[in-house]
Amino acid sequence: MKAIVKYIISIISALRTLIKGMAITGHYISHPKEIITQQYPENRETLKMFDMFRGEVVLTHNEDNEHMCTGCSACEVVCPNGTIEIISKRIEMPDGKKKKVIDKFVYHLSMCTFCNLCILSCPTDAIKMSQDFEHAVFDRSQLTKVLNKPGSKLMEGVR
Amino acid sequence: MEEIATNKNTGKPLETQEYFINMGPQHPSTHGVLRLLLTLEGEIIHNVEPHLGYIHRSIEKMCEKDSYTQIIHLTDRMDYLSSHMNNEAVSLAVEQGLEVEIPDRVKVIRTIISELTRLSSHQLWWGVFGMDLGAITSFLYGFRDREMIIDIFEETCGARLTMNYNVPGGLMFDIHPNFQKGTKAFVTHFKKKLPEYDQLLTENVIFELRTKGVGVLSKEDAISFGVTGPTGRASGFSNDIRKHNPYSAYTQVDFNEVLREEGDSYARYKVRIQEMWESMSIIEQLIDNIPEGDYKVKTKAVIKLPKGEYYQKVETARGEFGVYIISEGGKSPYRLKFRSPGFSNLSALNRMAKGAKIADLVVIMSTLDLVIPDIDR
Structure with missing residues (x-):
């Protein structure tokens, strides 16, 4: 019982x-x-990441297609994974002097760990982190990017 | 009297024998790639042998070629749920070698973010623990509250999980203007939501039956296996480094070390729930008085540690995390060793699981709060 x-x-x-x-x-x-559920990707228009968000490294260009990268390779040295490769060339200036400028700023997104050390090391603030987070592509080779736009040149006064 | 099955032809009692079974490396309740070799008799566990090496990345060896600034980001990838504490340990060890005085502002911010990380880790653990027991609801609730903390991190340092916010000598950049507001809003929110956790899971009869008295670890065993963190404290082993060897701003705050005597899965659960309250109290004490000052001490571009040995331990969400650096005076360490809490905690699994059922092993593993990349660096 x-x-x-x-x-x-x-x-x-x-x-x-x-x-x-x-x-x-x-x-x-x-x-x-x-309820806090967000309907992604329906909210793509309104979804905004924070300013500090580490999306991917971009080289900023102004309206005249000029960037601020002097090709000093500080970011290349500080990167722990060999994500950044700077290929430079020598061009002749109008006054006859030779000057080193970047030919290609190669960025391997597939190797990047988003540690932000390159951004901190840049003496001219040429690179920054973008807020883009949709990195998916169909082929791995598309993840290797050349960051300087074709025809772009160094901004006046940056040294 | 127990009836013994007999062989029909010979009339002799049937023989039983132990057998082996592999749990993992792809078992969902091992939370990663951990392989356990179980020796069983029926459903009773006689022996558990963990096999590691499925996610070995040789982080300690990689550190020997990296500079001291670069090492920090690798520690994110060990115990990814307490990444800030791991970063802090390396930073503190390097600062110890450089003999620099860290501003109070840095100390307080580091402490607040450490406690936020601990909260987010415990919230995730709570959700996953419920799911291991078959209750998917808790998973959604745990992640709901964790999202608020992750947003604070994202706003201040840009990353959600692998933060890399520390640099030798301070922080990478200053806190975001919204940091204090966001943290206060979170604490008020979570103080209302934490009792929901108790209501959903702690007071549930099925939950109590599955955790009480399961996987008991005595205090002596906890000490001899070096089990630290909430797992050790649930067995009565007082090991809180924040209390015994305070670093950063833990000297300024008043908090209790949560201790329990039972040493079973339920005790480990309760310790973590109670620690969430303590963490919130620490944050509340500090958030309004962040001192003004620099967020970083100027260090040389290439950091070179003087010849010698440096050790620094911190309390992560899982226990004692130690960094041991041997420097020969170069820009990278000669040798570096991490003492990870998960590795020592896992070593006690065999003692805890002996005599338990397979279903209990899932509970025991979950209350150990294992993060496999931390065990298998």
């Missing part, structure tokens, strides 16, 4: 805790405003 009573009590107490837990579920069903 005692065992049966104990058995029934345990069932009742189990049901009580079940109802207790379900009360929270009921609360959120009746309060849809407290």
Whole structure:
């Protein structure tokens, strides 16, 4: 007899805790405003990442297609994974002097760990992190990018 | 009396024998690639032998060629749920070698972010623990609250998980103007939501039956295996480094070290829930008085540590994390060793799981809060 009573009590107490837990579920069903689910990619238009967000490294260009990279290779040296490769060339200036400028700023997104050390090391603030986070591509080779735009040149006064 | 099955032809009792079974490396409840070789008799576990090496990346060896600034980002990838504490440990060890005085502002910010990281780690653990027991609801609730912390990190340092916010000598950049507001909003929000955790899981009868008395670890065993963190504290082993060897701003704050005596899975669960309250209290004490000052001490571009040995330990969400650097005076360490909490905690698994059922092993592993990349660096 005692065992049966104990058995029934345990069932009742189990049901009580079940109802207790379900009360929270009921609360959120009746309060849809407290639900925080976002409908991605439907909200692509309004979804904005924070300014600090580390998406990928970009080389900033102004309207005249000029960048600020002097080709000093500080980012290439500081990168732990060999993500950045700077290929430079020598051009002749109008006054006859030879000057080193970047030919290609190669960035391997597939190797990047987003540690932000390159951004900190840049003496001219030429590179920054973009807020773009949709990096998926169909082929791995597309992840190797040349960051300086074709025909771009060094901004006046940056040294 | 127990009935013994007999062989019909010979009339002799049937012989039983132990057998082996592999749990993992792709088992969902091992939270990564951990392979356990179980020795079983029926459903009773006689022996558990963990096999490691499925996610070995030789981080310690890689550190020997990297500069001291570069090492920090590798530690993100060990215990990724307490990445800030790992970063902090390396930074503190390097600062110890450089003998620089860290501004109070840096200390306080580091402490606040450490506690936020601990909260986010425990929230994720709580969600996953529920899911291991078959309750998917807790997973969604845990991640809901964690998202708020992750947003604070994202706003301040740009990354959500692998933060890399520390540099030797301070922080990478100053906190975002919204940092204090966001953190305060989170603490007020989570103080309301944490009782929901108890209501959903802690007081549930099925949950209590599955955790109470399961996987008991005695205090003596906890000490001899070097089990630290909430797992050790649930067995009564007082090991909180924030209390015993305070670093950063832990000297300024008043908090309790959560201790329990039972040493079973339920005790480990309760310790972590209680630690969330303690973390929130630490954040509340510091968030309004972040001192003004620099966020970084100027260090040389190429950091060279003087010849010698440096050791620094911090309390991560899983236990004691130590960094041991041997420097020969160069720009990268001669030798570097990490003492990861997960590795020592895993070593006690065999002692805890002996005599338990396979279903209990899932509970025990989950309460150890294993992060495999931390165990298998």
